[in-house]
Amino acid sequence: xxxxxGGVTAAKxxxxxxxxxxxxxxxxxxxxxxxxPVPCKAAGVFTSNVVxxxxxxxxxxxxxxxxxxxxxxxxxxxxxxxxxxxxxEYCRQTAAAAAAALGIPERSVLIGSTGVIGMQLPMDxxxxxxxxxxxxxxxxxxxxxxAAQAIMTTDTKPKEAAVKLTVGGREAVVGGMCxxxxxxxxxxxxxxxxxTTDVNISAALLQEALxxxxxDTFNMVSVDGDTSTNDTLLVLANGLAGNPEIxxxxxxxxxFCAALRAVNETLSRKIAGDGEGATALFETKIIHADTKxxxxxxxxxxxxxxxxxxxxxxxxxxxxRIMCALGYAxxxxxxxxxxxxxxxxxxxxxxxxxxxTVEYSExxxxxxxxxxxxxxLVDMQMGGFxxxxxxxxxxxxxxxxxxxxxx
Amino acid sequence: xxxxxGGVTAAKxxxxxxxxxxxxxxxxxxxxxxxxPVPCKAAGVFTSNVVxxxxxxxxxxxxxxxxxxxxxxxxxxxxxxxxxxxxxEYCRQTAAAAAAALGIPERSVLIGSTGVIGMQLPMDxxxxxxxxxxxxxxxxxxxxxxAAQAIMTTDTKPKEAAVKLTVGGREAVVGGMCxxxxxxxxxxxxxxxxxTTDVNISAALLQEALxxxxxDTFNMVSVDGDTSTNDTLLVLANGLAGNPEIxxxxxxxxxFCAALRAVNETLSRKIAGDGEGATALFETKIIHADTKxxxxxxxxxxxxxxxxxxxxxxxxxxxxRIMCALGYAxxxxxxxxxxxxxxxxxxxxxxxxxxxTVEYSExxxxxxxxxxxxxxLVDMQMGGFxxxxxxxxxxxxxxxxxxxxxx
Numbered sequence: 001x002x003x004x005x006g007g008v009t010a011a012k013x014x015x016x017x018x019x020x021x022x023x024x025x026x027x028x029x030x031x032x033x034x035x036x037p038v039p040c041k042a043a044g045v046f047t048s049n050v051v052x053x054x055x056x057x058x059x060x061x062x063x064x065x066x067x068x069x070x071x072x073x074x075x076x077x078x079x080x081x082x083x084x085x086x087x088x089e090y091c092r093q094t095a096a097a098a099a100a101a102l103g104i105p106e107r108s109v110l111i112g113s114t115g116v117i118g119m120q121l122p123m124d125x126x127x128x129x130x131x132x133x134x135x136x137x138x139x140x141x142x143x144x145x146x147a148a149q150a151i152m153t154t155d156t157k158p159k160e161a162a163v164k165l166t167v168g169g170r171e172a173v174v175g176g177m178c179x180x181x182x183x184x185x186x187x188x189x190x191x192x193x194x195x196t197t198d199v200n201i202s203a204a205l206l207q208e209a210l211x212x213x214x215x216d217t218f219n220m221v222s223v224d225g226d227t228s229t230n231d232t233l234l235v236l237a238n239g240l241a242g243n244p245e246i247x248x249x250x251x252x253x254x255x256f257c258a259a260l261r262a263v264n265e266t267l268s269r270k271i272a273g274d275g276e277g278a279t280a281l282f283e284t285k286i287i288h289a290d291t292k293x294x295x296x297x298x299x300x301x302x303x304x305x306x307x308x309x310x311x312x313x314x315x316x317x318x319x320x321r322i323m324c325a326l327g328y329a330x331x332x333x334x335x336x337x338x339x340x341x342x343x344x345x346x347x348x349x350x351x352x353x354x355x356x357t358v359e360y361s362e363x364x365x366x367x368x369x370x371x372x373x374x375x376x377l378v379d380m381q382m383g384g385f386x387x388x389x390x391x392x393x394x395x396x397x398x399x400x401x402x403x404x405x406x407x
Numbered sequence: 408x409x410x411x412x413g414g415v416t417a418a419k420x421x422x423x424x425x426x427x428x429x430x431x432x433x434x435x436x437x438x439x440x441x442x443x444p445v446p447c448k449a450a451g452v453f454t455s456n457v458v459x460x461x462x463x464x465x466x467x468x469x470x471x472x473x474x475x476x477x478x479x480x481x482x483x484x485x486x487x488x489x490x491x492x493x494x495x496e497y498c499r500q501t502a503a504a505a506a507a508a509l510g511i512p513e514r515s516v517l518i519g520s521t522g523v524i525g526m527q528l529p530m531d532x533x534x535x536x537x538x539x540x541x542x543x544x545x546x547x548x549x550x551x552x553x554a555a556q557a558i559m560t561t562d563t564k565p566k567e568a569a570v571k572l573t574v575g576g577r578e579a580v581v582g583g584m585c586x587x588x589x590x591x592x593x594x595x596x597x598x599x600x601x602x603t604t605d606v607n608i609s610a611a612l613l614q615e616a617l618x619x620x621x622x623d624t625f626n627m628v629s630v631d632g633d634t635s636t637n638d639t640l641l642v643l644a645n646g647l648a649g650n651p652e653i654x655x656x657x658x659x660x661x662x663f664c665a666a667l668r669a670v671n672e673t674l675s676r677k678i679a680g681d682g683e684g685a686t687a688l689f690e691t692k693i694i695h696a697d698t699k700x701x702x703x704x705x706x707x708x709x710x711x712x713x714x715x716x717x718x719x720x721x722x723x724x725x726x727x728r729i730m731c732a733l734g735y736a737x738x739x740x741x742x743x744x745x746x747x748x749x750x751x752x753x754x755x756x757x758x759x760x761x762x763x764t765v766e767y768s769e770x771x772x773x774x775x776x777x778x779x780x781x782x783x784l785v786d787m788q789m790g791g792f793x794x795x796x797x798x799x800x801x802x803x804x805x806x807x808x809x810x811x812x813x814x
Contacts, residue, residue, distance in 0.1 A: 227734075316810065320488060324634070328457070394806055403721030404723060
C-alpha cells in the first residue's frame with residue numbers, strides 16, 4: 001500500500017465536478033458531483049443524531065439497495081435539516097434532476113448537504129447547479145480537487161487522500177474527500193466524506209469493512225462535541241480494478257481494509273487539524289488500557305475537553321486538565337497508575353507519573369506545545385489496548401466563527 | 408418559605424471567616440473557614456470524576472461518620488488534586504491545625520480546595536492561614552459574605568442564598584454559599600458549595616434530601632462540560648432551631664426539602680450566570696418529555712452544546728443547533744413533534760414547530776437573545792415530565808481565561 005496524489009477521482013472510472021450554484025455563498029463553488037458510469041456497490045454510515053437531515057434519510061434508503069449507485073450530488077450552503085417532508089421531497093427532486101441529466105435512475109443518486117440548519121433549499125438554483133455539474137464532469141486529479149473544494153463550508157482547506165494497493169494480483173486504488181470543521185463529534189462518522197474505489201468487493205463486505213473502520217477513524221474525531229444532523233460517510237466501489245470479487249475475509253479483504261483505514265485516518269486527521277478556528281491538531285494516544293472501548297472513551301474524552309483544548313491554544317502544559325478529562329470519561333481506572341507525556345516534533349516530555357505531576361521544564365513544555373501537531377500520550381498501565389483520537393485547540397476564532405455563523 | 412439576606416451564617420450558630428493566606432493569589436482573601444460550636448449532622452455529595460482531589464477523599468470519610476462535624480476549611484488557590492499521598496496528608500495536617508486552633512477533634516474538620524490541579528499546597532501558608540481564620544471567626548451576614556468572597560477563583564461575584572422556613576412550629580433557616588465558574592459540569596454536584604441550617608434533622612434524612620436535591624439543581628448546571636476533580640457539596644445541620652428532630656418523611660421534611668431546593672437552585676443559577684467569560688445565563692426548559700431522566704438529559708445536552716452557546720453569545724436565533732443538541736442527547740424522540748420557543752424579559756417567540764423552522768422576526772429574536780438571562784423552552788409532546796438546566800454563553804473571554812489560567 002502506498003499513498004498517492006488525488007482524491008475521489010484517483011480510482012479508475014470516477015469523474016467529478018464542482019460548480020457555483022449560489023445556494024448560499026457568492027463567488028465560490030458550492031455544489032459538487034461525483035459520477036461513475038459503471039454502477040457501484042455502496043456502503044454508508046450516518047449520524048446517530050435523532051434529528052437527521054433529509055439527505056441522511058434519503059441516502060440510508062439508497063444505500064440499503066447496496067448496489068446500482070452511480071452518482072452523488074452535494075451542496076455546501078444549506079444542510080436541509082429540520083426541513084420536514086418538504087426537505088425530503090427536495091432531495092428526491094435533486095436526484096431526479098441528476099438522473100435526467102446523466103441518463104441514470106433517480107434512485108441511483110445519493111445526496112449530501114451541509115450548511116445552515118432549518119432553511120429550505122432554493123430548488124431553482126439547485127437544479128440549475130445540477131445541470132452545470134453534469135456538463136462539466138471530468139476524470140483526473142484536478143476534477144476531484146475541485147469537488148473537494150466545492151463541498152467546504154468553514155473548512156480552510158480541501159481534504160483529500162488516496163492510496164494504491166494490490167488485490168487479486170491487480171492494482172487498485174482507494175481515494176476519498178471529506179469536509180468538516182465545526183459541529184464535529186461524529187458518532188457514526190463525520191460531516192460529509194466520500195470514498196471511491198475500483199476494488200471489486202461484495203456490497204456486504206464493503207459495508208462491514210466501513211462500519212468497522214469508522215470506529216477507529218472518523219468516530220475518534222471531535223472539534224466541538226456537537227454531533228451533526230448531517231454526518232454521512234459513503235464508499236462507492238465500481239469494481240474496475242478487475243480483481244476477482246472479494247466475498248470473504250481473505251488477504252485481499254485485509255488489504256482493502258488497510259487501504260480504507262489509511263485513507264479514512266488521513267481524512268480524519270485533516271478534519272481535526274482544520275477544526276473551526278484551530279491553530280493546532282491535538283492528538284491523544286491511550287496505551288495499555290484494559291479494553292479497546294475504554295481506550296477509545298479515554299482518548300475521546302481528552303480531545304473533547306474544552307479546558308484542555310483552551311490550554312493547548314495557550315501552549316500551557318496543564319496536565320491536571322488532561323487527568324481530569326480522563327477521570328470523567330466514564331471508565332474505571334486507578335489514577336495512581338497513570339503516566340502522561342506531551343509530545344510533538346519539538347520533543348517528548350514526561351509531565352505526570354503514577355497520577356502525580358512531576359517536575360519538568362516549563363520552557364521545554366511550551367516549546368513542545370507550540371508545534372502545529374501536539375500529542376498527549378497516556379499510559380494507563382492496565383492492559384494491552386490502545387486508541388488514538390484527534391481534536392484541535394479551542395481558540396478565539398472558534399467563538400468568532402460560531403457567534404455569527406448564520407449572518 | 409421566604410428568601411432572606413445572607414448565606415452560610417444566616418442559620419443560628421454558624422460563624423465564618425476569610426483570610427489572605429497567599430496560597431496563590433496576592434492581595435485577596437484565599438482561605439475561608441466555617442464553624443459551628445454545636446456539633447453538626449453532615450451530608451455530602453462529591454464528584455463522580457475517577458480522579459478525585461485529596462480533600463474529596465478526606466471529606467467522604469468524615470461525612471460517613473454522619474455527625475460530630477464542627478468546621479470546614481477551604482483554600483481557593485490550589486486544588487490539591489493529582490497530588491498523591493502527600494496531598495491527602497496535607498488535608499490531615501490542615502484539619503489538625505484547625506482542630507488545635509478551635510479545640511475540636513481533627514476528624515470533625517472538613518476540607519475544601521479549588522484552584523490549580525497538580526501542585527502541592529504550601530503548608531506553612533495554609534497553617535498560618537488557619538490560625539488567622541480561627542482568630543477572626545464571626546457571626547452575622549458580613550462574615551458569611553467574606554467567606555463567600557474568599558472561596559472564589561475565576562468567579563466574578565460571590566454566590567450566596569438563604570431562606571427562612573417553619574419546621575415543627577419553630578422558625579429555621581437554610582443558607583449557603585458556593586463558588587464555580589469554569590470546569591463546571593457537575594456529575595454529583597458542583598465545584599464547592601456549603602449549605603448550613605439550624606434545622607434539627609437526622610443525618611440519614613439529611614443525606615437523602617441532599618442526594619435527591621442535586622439531581623435537579625447542581626447536576627443541571629454546565630459551563631464547559633468538564634466535570635471537576637474537586638466537586639463537593641456539603642450540608643451542615645446543627646439543630647439549633649429547636650424543632651423536634653425530623654426522622655421521617657413528614658410535612659417538616661417536605662418543608663426542609665423545599666428550602667434546600669430553593670437555596671441550591673438559586674446557587675446553581677448563580678454559577679451558570681457567572682460561568683467563565685459569560686455574558687448571559689442560558690436556561691433550557693424541557694416540557695412534556697416521556698420520563699424525568701430523559702427531560703434532564705435533553706435539557707443538559709442543549710445547555711452544554713458549544714455551538715448553541717456560541718450562538719447565544721452572538722444573539723443568533725440558531726434553532727438548528729438547539730434541535731441538533733436535542734438529537735444527540737441520547738434520548739429517543741420524534742423530531743417532527745418538537746416545538747421550540749426563545750424567551751427572556753424581552754418576550755417569547757416561537758421559532759420551531761413540529762420539528763421545522765417557522766417564519767419569525769429576526770429582529771425580535773435578537774432582542775430576546777440580547778437579555779442577560781435567556782431561556783429555550785422545548786415542548787417534546789411525549790409525556791408529562793419536565794426539567795430545567797442552566798448554562799451560559801461561550802465567549803472570547805472563556806478562551807482568554809483558560810488559555811493562560813496557570814500563568
